[in-house]
Amino acid sequence: MNILFAVLLLGGLALLAGIVLAIASRVFHIEGDPMMERIDAVLPQTQCGQCGYPGCKPYATAVASGEVDVNKCVPGGERAMLAIADLMGVPPKEVEEEAAPPMLAYIREDECIGCTLCIKACPVDAIIGAPKQYHTVVESHCTGCTLCVEPCPVDCIDMLGKPEVLEEWTWSAPGKSRLVIEDSAEGETHVRAA
Amino acid sequence: MSGLLDRFTTLLGKGAAKGAASSIELKAMIGSGGFSGGVHPKQMKITAGSPIVQSPLPPRLILPLKQHIGQICTPIVEVGERVLRGQKIAKSQGYVSAPVHAPTSGTVLAIEEHAVPHPSGMGRLCIIIEPDGKDEADESLPPITDYRAEDPGVIRERIRLSGIVGLGGAVFPTFIKMLRDHRHPVEMVILNGIECEPYLTCDHRLMLEHSAAIVRGLDIIMHAVEAQRGVIAIEDNKPDAIAAMQQALADIAFEHIEVRVLPTLYPQGSEKQLIQSVTGRQVPAGKLPLHIGVLCQNVGTTRAIHDAVCLGQPLTQRVVTVSGDAVPSPANISVRIGTPIPFVLAQCGLEDLSGVRLIHGGPMMGERLSRLNVPLVKSTNGLLAMRQEALYSENAVEEPCIRCGHCVTVCPVGLVPNELAWHCRNDQFDRGQEYDLFDCIECGCCSYVCPSHIPLVHYFRYAKGQVAKIEKERSFAELSKARSEARDNRLAHEQAERAARRSKVRKQQAGDAAGEEVSGAETSGDGKEDKA
Numbered sequence: 001m002n003i004l005f006a007v008l009l010l011g012g013l014a015l016l017a018g019i020v021l022a023i024a025s026r027v028f029h030i031e032g033d034p035m036m037e038r039i040d041a042v043l044p045q046t047q048c049g050q051c052g053y054p055g056c057k058p059y060a061t062a063v064a065s066g067e068v069d070v071n072k073c074v075p076g077g078e079r080a081m082l083a084i085a086d087l088m089g090v091p092p093k094e095v096e097e098e099a100a101p102p103m104l105a106y107i108r109e110d111e112c113i114g115c116t117l118c119i120k121a122c123p124v125d126a127i128i129g130a131p132k133q134y135h136t137v138v139e140s141h142c143t144g145c146t147l148c149v150e151p152c153p154v155d156c157i158d159m160l161g162k163p164e165v166l167e168e169w170t171w172s173a174p175g176k177s178r179l180v181i182e183d184s185a186e187g188e189t190h191v192r193a194a
Numbered sequence: 195m196s197g198l199l200d201r202f203t204t205l206l207g208k209g210a211a212k213g214a215a216s217s218i219e220l221k222a223m224i225g226s227g228g229f230s231g232g233v234h235p236k237q238m239k240i241t242a243g244s245p246i247v248q249s250p251l252p253p254r255l256i257l258p259l260k261q262h263i264g265q266i267c268t269p270i271v272e273v274g275e276r277v278l279r280g281q282k283i284a285k286s287q288g289y290v291s292a293p294v295h296a297p298t299s300g301t302v303l304a305i306e307e308h309a310v311p312h313p314s315g316m317g318r319l320c321i322i323i324e325p326d327g328k329d330e331a332d333e334s335l336p337p338i339t340d341y342r343a344e345d346p347g348v349i350r351e352r353i354r355l356s357g358i359v360g361l362g363g364a365v366f367p368t369f370i371k372m373l374r375d376h377r378h379p380v381e382m383v384i385l386n387g388i389e390c391e392p393y394l395t396c397d398h399r400l401m402l403e404h405s406a407a408i409v410r411g412l413d414i415i416m417h418a419v420e421a422q423r424g425v426i427a428i429e430d431n432k433p434d435a436i437a438a439m440q441q442a443l444a445d446i447a448f449e450h451i452e453v454r455v456l457p458t459l460y461p462q463g464s465e466k467q468l469i470q471s472v473t474g475r476q477v478p479a480g481k482l483p484l485h486i487g488v489l490c491q492n493v494g495t496t497r498a499i500h501d502a503v504c505l506g507q508p509l510t511q512r513v514v515t516v517s518g519d520a521v522p523s524p525a526n527i528s529v530r531i532g533t534p535i536p537f538v539l540a541q542c543g544l545e546d547l548s549g550v551r552l553i554h555g556g557p558m559m560g561e562r563l564s565r566l567n568v569p570l571v572k573s574t575n576g577l578l579a580m581r582q583e584a585l586y587s588e589n590a591v592e593e594p595c596i597r598c599g600h601c602v603t604v605c606p607v608g609l610v611p612n613e614l615a616w617h618c619r620n621d622q623f624d625r626g627q628e629y630d631l632f633d634c635i636e637c638g639c640c641s642y643v644c645p646s647h648i649p650l651v652h653y654f655r656y657a658k659g660q661v662a663k664i665e666k667e668r669s670f671a672e673l674s675k676a677r678s679e680a681r682d683n684r685l686a687h688e689q690a691e692r693a694a695r696r697s698k699v700r701k702q703q704a705g706d707a708a709g710e711e712v713s714g715a716e717t718s719g720d721g722k723e724d725k726a
Contacts, residue, residue: 044667045674055678079664124677143674168666169314170659173619174652175592 035087036064042083043076047123048145050074050097055123063088071095075144102162103144109134111156118148118157228471231606232459233639235558237431238392241517246399246526249541254303255323255532256569257283257294258310262359263366264290269321275302278332280508282355283321292367292572293357296332297510297530300325311535311554311571315564323532335506341414346374349418349503356502357509357572361494362386362397362463363555365573368495371484372418380419381487384472385412385496387428387435388456388463391556394576396513397493399526401428401435404497405442411500412451412491419489424451427472429458460558461637465490467606479633494575514570516542518578520550532569535577544579553578558638593646601640601650607633611640611650618657623664626657634658 040060051072053059062068063084070084071093078095085092107118107127114132126142129135137148149157260266265288277283277296284294300323308320338344338352354369374380385408389397401408409426416424426443428436439453456462456471466477469488477483483490491499494512501507510531517524522543529538536547544550553560556576570577601611609630617625631654640650 040675043671045671045678047674047678056675123681124674125681126677141673141677143670164316166310166312166314166316166318168663169312169316170663171313171652171655173656174649 033061033064036060038087039063039084042080042087043073044080044143045124046075046143046145048075048143048147069093075099103146103159104139104142104162105137105144105146105148106158106160107135107137108156108158109136111154113154115153117151117153121148121151123147228456228474229462229467229606230608231604231639232461232467233604233642234458235392235460235642238517238557239395239398239431240393241395241515241524241526242398242432244395244399244525246396246403246513246528247541249527249529249533249538251298251325251327251329251530252533252537253324254534255297255300255325255530256308256534257297257321257323257532258308258569258571259284259294259319259321261294261365261531261572262292263364264288264292266319267291267294269305269319271302271305271321273302273304276300276326277302277323278330280335280510281332282357282508283323290367290370292359293355293508294321295357295508295510296323297532298323298325299328299330309565309568311561311563311568311574313561313564320569331507333506335502335508337506338503341503342417344417346418346420349414352503353418353499355508356498358495358498358502359509359572360492361498361512361572361575362492363559363573363575368491368499371489371491372415374419375484378484378487380421380484380489382423382425382473382489383412383416383419383421384468384488384490385424385426386463386465386468386490386492387426387432387439388468389432389493390429390458390460390463391558391560391576392460393517393578394515394556395517396515396526396575398432398435400493400497400513401432402438405438406446407500407504408493408496409439409442409446409448409451410504411496411498413448414499414503415489415491415496416450421489422450424448425472426451426453427456427468428453429462430455431458461606461635461639464606464635464637466635479630509572512570512572512574514538514574515576516579517576518553518580520544520579520581529570531572535563535568535570536566538570538577539579547579549581551580553580558642559636592648595646595648598645600643600645604639604643606637606639607635609634611654612648615648615650615653618653621660623657623661627661631657631661 036057037060040057043056043060045056047055049055051059051068051074053062059068059072063070070088070090071081073080073084074095074097077099081095082092112129112134114129114134116129116131116135118135119127119129123145124141124143126138127135127148128138144159144162146159149159259269265286267284268287269284271277271283276299278299279296281296282293283296283302286293303322303324305319305321307317308322309315310318310320335352335355338349341349350369350372353372354367358368359365360368360371387397387401389395412424412426415421426439428439436453436455443451443453454472461467462471465483468490469483469486470476473486473488475486477486477488498509498512502509511528512531513526513528515524515526516538521539525542527538527541535552539545539547547566552563552566554563554574554577555561557578560576560578595612595616597612599612605611607630614626614629614631614634617623617629618631623631634651634654636651636655638651641648641652644650
């Protein structure tokens with residue numbers, strides 16, 4: 001009799017818990033993959049494809065499903081790798097390729113034939129122009145992914161280093177750039193790193 | 195910069211605090227003001243007795259289009275145009291900005307990038323003027339003699355048009371600080387006559403020589419913000435300035451303004467620390483003095499406000515202390531803004547700049563200039579030229595933290611600099627922010643007392659820059675993501691449309707074919723029209 005009572009009680013509790021869980025899974029249902037979204041949020045969104053996937057989101061999806069390592073994002077560098085490893089709960093793995101310094105695409109406009117191929121290639125719509133019109137790159141939107149260089153039939157796109165501006169200058173870490181200043185009598189200045 | 199501080203601290207007498215006697219001497223160095231912490235660096239105010247002299251006109255004036263905190267200005271003159279003294283040559287772009295005025299009459303030679311006083315050594319767009327020596331004034335701003343009868347809004351607009359920014363070194367546009375907010379009425383205006391940085395004496399000399407103008411300037415500010423109380427705060431190391439200001443108040447018979455003498459302590463001249471010393475109240479982190487009903491203005495700024503309102507002169511010159519052991523005759527000089535710094539140094543007998551380290555500002559908070567051919571700007575309150583030999587601790591190497599805790603004791607904000615530096619050094623900026631990185635005022639007290647020569651402030655500046663950079667990259671990534679998603683959606687939409695069109699065309703073709711069959715059937719007289 002006691003055994004029957006225990007079985008009934010536990011069975012009832014299990015049933016109740018099951019119903020609660022079933023309701024909760026409906027009520028708190030989340031669309032999409034939260035892990036993928038969190039990984040996507042730490043990626044630099046250059047959409048450059050250097051990881052072997054066609055964009056940041058596909059790479060995030062692949063990482064979240066565990067089919068690829070956490071160290072494939074080149075422009076994200078060590079910081080992105082550490083953040084992803086932290087999210088995934090896996091040991092960090094060194095990023096093999098060194099990220100190139102930030103670049104911007106420039107179109108030599110007098111050579112552009114207006115074929116719109118680069119416009120179609122740009123993953124962030126940073127190139128404007130129309131068929132048989134000059135195209136140009138919107139500097140503030142360019143991520144420097146280099147995807148526009150390959151399709152150009154006349155090779156009129158240059159990848160140039162992002163110009164350094166005073167507003168974006170920040171202090172470097174102590175001991176990393178002690179400058180030696182040499183001034184000639186004419187007031188000219190030479191600065192070199194010690 | 196902290197590398198610089200390391201070098202300076204020895205010069206300022208920290209050398210004495212080294213070794214066995216350090217804890218006793220350090221205790222004597224740590225003062226007790228309204229705020230906790232602070233240090234007593236050696237004063238070195240060698241120019242305190244030198245009257246302000248007027249610098250001659252340089253052969254060329256270089257005016258950076260941004261000499262304030264906020265947005266850069268746009269030039270409104272053209273190359274070759276003749277300009278007059280006080281004429282506006284660049285206008286504000288955006289709200290937080292201050293216009294630039296021609297310091298003398300002359301011709302615009304060029305509008306081009308030129309090196310500016312900045313630790314990066316980078317350049318910025320500047321207007322270059324060749325003076326014609328006539329110094330003709332533009333008199334488009336009439337003097338307001340009876341300012342008490344004017345509307346406070348008119349006074350503030352005059353201050354905005356005159357390009358006045360905080361001349362203590364922070365160069366925040368002054369008119370913004372003077373906005374009236376009915377939720378936070380200004381009860382007290384504090385005139386900052388502290389000048390706690392070693393070496394600097396320009397505010398001290400201004401208080402001695404232009405006391406009447408400064409007192410009137412304070413009255414103008416009080417009228418503009420409708421404040422009832424005015425306090426002139428001066429440290430007790432300037433007894434002559436205290437007497438001069440009291441005399442000026444007695445002469446004009448201003449009873450709503452008082453002089454408050456405070457014990458000498460660095461960094462009492464920092465706005466929030468000064469407010470705490472004067473009122474006993476703290477400005478909460480992330481808030482403005484306005485939120486506790488206080489407005490602070492520097493002595494030089496106040497004098498510039500007086501000149502702008504009562505004389506109709508925009509900000510085109512300022513007083514600067516030229517000092518340091520490499521300067522043969524240190525002085526306080528009134529210089530036109532835009533004067534090349536080598537020209538100013540030459541006025542003090544320093545012509546050969548080889549082996550000279552140049553510091554823009556005071557030794558505690560100033561920045562070492564990596565280029566010498568830069569103009570003097572609105573923020574230049576001091577120019578210190580030091581011989582390399584004098585900075586013998588240039589070879590000082592950063593040693594491990596010994597956890598003595600001196601930096602914690604002297605921090606005027608109550609931070610834990612050693613822990614904070616640890617996180618910054620290891621690029622753990624999140625942890626750094628938990629340790630209130632952004633409350634650091636970069637006063638340099640911690641670097642000054644550190645027996646291990648750890649450039650603490652430099653670490654904090656580095657970390658602040660990195661946090662800003664990461665934040666910028668993150669917002670750019672978000673923008674890129676939005677653009678990329680929009681593109682993907684558009685492409686998907688276009689493809690769907692094309693597919694729809696194609697299937698429609700196909701359906702139509704199929705329909706047409708069927709129709710032909712039907713019409714064919716009709717002609718054959720079958721009469722079956724259901725299909726159509």
